[in-house]
Amino acid sequence: MSDKPWLDKIKAIVGQQYGKVYAWDHVNQPMIRQWCEVMGITNPLYLDEAYAKTTEFGQIVAPPAMLQAWCLEGLHMNNYPPGSTDENPYEVLKRFEAHGFESVVAVNSDLSFARYVHLGEKLYYTTILNDVGDEKVTALGTGYFVTLVMRFYSEQANGADEYVGQLTFRVFKFAPHQKPTPQTDDAAPAVPKILRSKPGISQDNAFFWEGVKARELRIQQCQSCEALQHPPGPVCQHCQSDELSYIVSSGKGSLYSFVVMHYPEVPPFEYPNPIGLVELAEGVRMVTGLEGFAKGELAIGSEVELVFNEFEGELTLPMFRKVGA
Ligand code: ZN
Numbered sequence: 001m002s003d004k005p006w007l008d009k010i011k012a013i014v015g016q017q018y019g020k021v022y023a024w025d026h027v028n029q030p031m032i033r034q035w036c037e038v039m040g041i042t043n044p045l046y047l048d049e050a051y052a053k054t055t056e057f058g059q060i061v062a063p064p065a066m067l068q069a070w071c072l073e074g075l076h077m078n079n080y081p082p083g084s085t086d087e088n089p090y091e092v093l094k095r096f097e098a099h100g101f102e103s104v105v106a107v108n109s110d111l112s113f114a115r116y117v118h119l120g121e122k123l124y125y126t127t128i129l130n131d132v133g134d135e136k137v138t139a140l141g142t143g144y145f146v147t148l149v150m151r152f153y154s155e156q157a158n159g160a161d162e163y164v165g166q167l168t169f170r171v172f173k174f175a176p177h178q179k180p181t182p183q184t185d186d187a188a189p190a191v192p193k194i195l196r197s198k199p200g201i202s203q204d205n206a207f208f209w210e211g212v213k214a215r216e217l218r219i220q221q222c223q224s225c226e227a228l229q230h231p232p233g234p235v236c237q238h239c240q241s242d243e244l245s246y247i248v249s250s251g252k253g254s255l256y257s258f259v260v261m262h263y264p265e266v267p268p269f270e271y272p273n274p275i276g277l278v279e280l281a282e283g284v285r286m287v288t289g290l291e292g293f294a295k296g297e298l299a300i301g302s303e304v305e306l307v308f309n310e311f312e313g314e315l316t317l318p319m320f321r322k323v324g325a
Pocket residue numbers: 222223224225226227236237238239240241
């Protein structure tokens with residue numbers, strides 16, 4: 001028992017299972033093809049029936065990472081296929097809201113697979129409220145980590161539905177810190193400044209960050225097939241060679257896509273916060289912060305150029321700005 005009876009009531013529903021949410025469509029080739037196109041995946045196991053027949057699967061299978069896509073509601077919120085549950089698997093979030101924890105941020109998501117799914121299978125998932133953590137104080141505010149697990153199944157005619165994989169989804173449900181009011185008392189303790197996260201540097205991407213220090217935007221290049229790739233990896237995505245080097249980008253590119261973050265406002269970023277997927281002149285794409293665009297000015301295809309920005313005097317990041325800004 002905690003000293004919060006309302007929290008005990010919430011924790012009492014941990015383990016609760018919610019009913020089936022069906023996929024709108026059976027596993028099908030057009031969705032696989034479109035998903036692969038968007039993701040830049042050309043593996044013939046997913047796309048070429050003649051090739052797939054020569055594999056251990058004997059037929060086309062869907063990319064495992066597509067699992068969640070089959071059971072999404074579509075363009076409109078809560079538009080689930082007939083037969084799906086009308087229970088709300090997210091009721092726990094509403095309960096926290098009733099106690100002042102109104103904000104939410106997704107923390108992490110893990111997808112795991114039991115087997116490949118193939119054309120014609122009908123999928124559904126059920127949801128389990130897996131865990132509600134103890135109260136935590138974070139940079140965002142005070143709140144609770146909530147973990148939901150969606151277990152995906154393939155419906156079988158004999159009723160023995162087969163488990164095919166699961167998605168673990170953790171969110172932080174929190175009450176944001178109050179904005180500090182300006183202090184007039186010089187003795188008041190300083191509010192600690194939240195800094196930008198430092199990059200995770202590994203053997204695979206060290207060259208990239210050394211380049212940033214030297215004010216170069218380096219793109220990984222395969223020495224065997226000369227293909228370029230970003231983000232950097234341990235092997236070439238095209239020929240699997242581990243003989244990798246890099247070229248230095250011209251820093252010119254265009255906006256392939258973008259999103260503007262408005263909420264939640266997470267320090268230390270400024271809002272609205274435009275984030276772009278820039279297609280470099282060299283042909284690879286890079287997720288990056290954007291600057292120099294006035295409100296409403298962001299457009300797919302806009303010409304952008306590289307700029308190096310320094311933060312807190314100790315972190316340099318490559319970003320892109322509107323040409324001429
Ligand atoms: Zn290669």
